[in-house]
Amino acid sequence: MKNQWIIQRISAGIAVLGIVLGCESLVHAQARVIELTADQDSRYKIAGMRAPEITVKAGEQILLRVTARRGKSWNRDGSVHGFSLLRARDRTKVDGWDLLFKPGTQEFVMTAPAEPGEYEVVCTVICSEEHEGMHMKFTVLP
Numbered sequence: 001m002k003n004q005w006i007i008q009r010i011s012a013g014i015a016v017l018g019i020v021l022g023c024e025s026l027v028h029a030q031a032r033v034i035e036l037t038a039d040q041d042s043r044y045k046i047a048g049m050r051a052p053e054i055t056v057k058a059g060e061q062i063l064l065r066v067t068a069r070r071g072k073s074w075n076r077d078g079s080v081h082g083f084s085l086l087r088a089r090d091r092t093k094v095d096g097w098d099l100l101f102k103p104g105t106q107e108f109v110m111t112a113p114a115e116p117g118e119y120e121v122v123c124t125v126i127c128s129e130e131h132e133g134m135h136m137k138f139t140v141l142p
């Protein structure tokens with residue numbers, strides 16, 4: 001188990017290095033890419049899914065590539081949507097999973113929660129009167 005942890009840490013390090021160096025292939029070799037749109041109608045969207053949903057393995061390295069489009073309102077800092085991960089059980093926040101999106105495409109290297117179970121993604125920017133409906137299922141498999 002200890003070895004696995006070390007390999008995960010090294011793998012995360014290589015992925016981050018890839019981003020710093022602008023070497024996409026280094027990132028892609030290490031992390032699965034998940035493409036997400038945070039859209040102007042206050043909906044998360046994933047190509048090919050009627051209801052967007054993210055499923056990952058516990059501790060898995062993922063590259064979240066997000067394209068955000070501005071809704072009717074946005075934060076002072078220019079963020080147009082957010083992405084916060086909550087445990088479905090008690091709606092507590094998962095550390096390290098509080099993202100803010102500017103208009104356009106941005107990438108985040110993330111490590112899936114270690115604990116399998118049901119989670120929920122919620123938008124943290126008041127992006128329109130539809131903001132409360134901006135959420136998405138997120139499942140962590142063992």
Ligand SMILES: [Cu+2]
Pocket residue numbers: 042043080081082123124125126127128131134
């Ligand atoms: Cu939003």
